[in-house]
Amino acid sequence: MSAAPAVPAATGLGAGDPTYDAVAVRSAAVVIRAYSSSFGWACRLLGDPVRDHVRTVYALVRVADEIVDDPRPVLTPAERDELLTELEREVGRARARGRSSNLVVHAFARTARTFGIGDDLVAPFFASMRADLTATAHDDASFAAYVHGSAEVVGLMCLRVFVAGDEAAYDRLAPGAARLGAAFQKVNFLRDLAEDVDARGRSYFPGLDVDAFDDDDRDRLLADVDADLRAAAAVIDDLPRTSRRAVRVAHDLFAELSRRLAATPAATIRRERVRVPDLVKARLVAAAVARDVLR
16 A cells, blocks of 8 residues: 655645635535434534534545445455555545546545644554454554554544644644543444444454453443543543533534443343434533533
8 A cells, every 4th residue: 555645734735726616615515414313403503614614524524434345245354455546546636636536535625735734643644544454353553553544543633723824733642632532432332333243244343252242331331431531521621612501512422322331231222323412512612602602
């Protein structure tokens, strides 16, 4: 796998085609609406133009994830690896030259070039996506690397957008952003336990005997999640106003999901996916907005 070319931070968009750019951004929004309800609730609270740029990040993530996890058996792991490699190379080319015939990649490249999203974040992401094609279990080291590339760097990409070139703010807030991404991923691992193990043959948590999964295992895993959520919550108030509400909603949605998982027997988690009802999501959104207004 060849490394993607590095792009200097904050290079700007250059003289692109406004119509093509706008269509690319709308394409990213379509991807998000189709694949992520919880993210959609939070994303609507982002200010312009932050909202569009964050959507482009998540749209690329979803496209890569679909290559890896497409449930159709017609694609072999080697064919999925080839598609993922093609996507990674196209992302590298688009970041270097500012244009792609792939609309989602084009939208992401504009964001990456504007906010300095570089190889330090892009390369680990694709490495984690590629790990899903071969890894069926993790030890402590591979789990940490996987969570970093699949989740922490996504939070850091978004933080690049939020702080818009303020390197001091980025350095100060990066640990909290990474911990929030890690919490999201670990919660998803737990609530998707049945699907990951039974449909995909994957076990993410190191040392977990899924067949013997019990309430003590659940509580141990959620304690780690809750520690990540607390670390993330400590820096949310320091985010710019254009992103603070949305990040708080995302945090609170996953904190609620963690609480619901904690109240669900391990045997149920092993066979069913726990969700947060839409009415509860709406309440959490309203509470986050009210807190920001009163702040």
